[in-house]
Amino acid sequence: EDQVTQSPEALRLQEGESSSLNCSYTVSGLRGLFWYRQDPGKGPEFLFTLYSAGEEKEKERLKATLTKKESFLHITAPKPEDSATYLCAVDGGAQKLVFGQGTRLTINP
């Protein structure tokens, strides 16, 4: 059974303080690993897809990386508007995403 574990559950940073969020996964055959951002009361917003170990993708202050066992979402010099819950999900080939519990990120000004 595919599994995704995210850590930490919650992270509080000061504006400008860089950090990383972790997503550990177990999947029989990875077709893709996805990062989403979810604001309170809204649906998940697509950020990145990673397909194979060693792949990296960047968007503004976010950078996602992938190994055979985990993915990291690095956030550089975050701003208060980056506060959200970040979700990691895997597709093991069945077209159904298996999500982690998310990391609730708060950036204080």
Added chain:
Amino acid sequence: NAGVMQNPRHLVRRRGQEARLRCSPMKGHSHVYWYRQLPEEGLKFMVYLQKENIIDESGMPKERFSAEFPKEGPNILRIQQVVRGDSAAYFCASSPGLLEQYFGPGTRLTVT
């Protein structure tokens, strides 16, 4: 290109009533998925439909829940005889193929 649309955004039902949740996928997307997010829990897959066919309903409760993909009009997630445990946020997602899924804003169902 409009995103995935869901309505209503909030729905209140009494125990025993029926709930009908509607989803319009993004233009050009023929793959539709439903997920449920229970309070304090992560998103869980319910059902995957493609062009009016149910491909995978392994995450759907066996009773009271059904998904419809009519030729015209929005997709429907139907919950019959709702119970308090059905209270959750229900999200619809769509994709153009075997690619990333784009989510709608969700319908928050409250059963009283």
